[in-house]
Amino acid sequence: MKDSMILSDDISEVICATLRAAIFEGALKPGDKLKEDILAKHFGASRTVVRGALTMLAQQHLAERRRNHGSFVATPTPAEAKNLLASRRVLEMAVMDALPGRLNKKEFDVLARTIENETKVHSGSDATEKKRIAGDFHHILAEYAGNHVLLEMLENVITRLSLVNALYERANDCTCGTSHHALILDHLKAGDYDAARTAMAVHLEDMEGNIAFEGVDGEKDEFLAILERMTGKP
Ligand SMILES: [Zn+2]
Structure with a gap:
């Protein structure tokens, strides 16, 4: 039973x-x-x-x-999407704060190989594989932060954000900034955690910039404008 x-x-x-x-x-x-x-x-x-x-x-x-x-x-609304982006920022920054003292050669090698793989996949044309590896670098960093609750929350937010990307992304070819990842890794290797944190913040901002809600609201307004014109009722 x-x-x-x-x-x-x-x-x-x-x-x-x-x-x-x-x-x-x-x-x-x-x-x-x-x-x-x-x-x-x-x-x-x-x-x-x-x-x-x-x-x-x-x-x-x-x-x-x-x-x-x-x-x-699920179809996340723009409001939910904004909350997810804001939550991701908080979680990723918490990961960066937890990293000092936790990274050594083994971890750096894994991160470098992850970036190598991203570069390889992004130079190819397999769009599904590009999406599949999109969160790898972030996932591994979160694992190294050593906080499983944080990792689980971040994974959930990143998966939900894949729906946000599908709905609101400007360019439909998210490279998730391989060059940004390389810069973050360089700072981590140099032991400059502040610079790594800043580079992560810039990277997230860049990704957020690729999400556009204007079109969505605009479309609604346009739809309303059509109704108003048809019915003569504001
Ligand atoms: Zn990234």
Whole structure:
């Protein structure tokens, strides 16, 4: 009895993790329907287990349930997107503050290899792979900060931000500033944590600059303008 319960939870988690990964790499887009019947068949799971997985995903704010219509990939509003960006800044700065004294040759080598891999992937044309590796550098730094709560929060915010990017990004080819990463690493290696912190702040600002909400509000205004013109009612 207990075993089968654990098993169900496991399958729910596998389904949730699969959908989460598909959202992160951009295969599933904001507003896409998460079809319960196909999920159940593919994973050989009951509807209950599938719903459990979708509930988990909704708790992570990556899916939303619409009454009588099923579950969909979440569509963050501009306000939510702004809050996510602000939260990411706080979390990334907390990571930078926790790094002094925690990095040695082994860690520097891993970070250098991560940047090398980013350079290689970004010179290629595999857009999915580019998205898949987008958070790697930040994820590894957060791991080195040695605070798992912080790491978990940052991972969740970065995954939710992949939905924000899909909706509001100006250039649809986020390189996540490989040159910025290299600069941050140089400062860390030199033991200049203040400069590394500043470089991270500049890097985040640069990424935020690539997100545009004006168009979204503008479109709404334009829509309202059309209604006003059609109805003659302000
Ligand atoms: Zn980055």
